[in-house]
Amino acid sequence: MQIVILSGNPKQDGLCQTIIQAAHQGASCEGTLVSEIRLCDGNLIRCQVCDEGWGTCRDENVCIYGNDGFSQIQDHLRKADALILATPVYWGECSETLKCFLDRLRRCEFGTQGALSKKQALLIASAGGSGNGIVSCLNQLEQFCRHTDIQIFDRFGINRWNADYQLKAVYAAARSISEGRKTGDTVPPVPDENNRQ
């Protein structure tokens, strides 16, 4: 299995990166290859809104400006079995870099015919002091998943006073996907004796 973490985090340390590491560790188990794409380390441009609103994204599923690194990442995501979308909360939204990338990606991978259709995803929003804006940020990521027919496995909103238990939950969710649990599977509502922590 291949799991790709698509990160909108510009920082190399801090809370958001700690959560991403927890997801990375949780997803990493035998038979699973995990990779992290740090969008902020590249020089990706925003959607150029070609022609009168649509370009090759609609008819050919490619961005005509894809040689800025976009097409390579798109290809990587197409090969993934599951995705983890992770971002700091900025202004109640995802980071600008992630939003710009997702804007282009959903045009290329729209609907049930897109290559992301039916892939599972974890959504992670890392907030600061207030925690305000987690819901709107997750909603933004959820909209992207709806447009691309990605199946949301779980959603997480983390800040400095819930990080201890949320980190464990993110780890466990990533491990569950990696071990083959599917969105919609029913599990026992309490941990069994072997998994009690």
Ligand SMILES: Cc1cc2nc3c(=O)[nH]c(=O)nc-3n(C[C@H](O)[C@H](O)[C@H](O)COP(=O)(O)O)c2cc1C
């Ligand atoms: C431009 C900007 C806008 C932010 N907007 C919010 C916000 O709306 N709500 C919030 O709880 N935190 C906000 N924050 C704080 C970040 O979410 C927080 O720094 C990050 O997610 C987690 O901490 P980290 O920087 O240690 O990774 C903002 C930070 C920046 C730089």
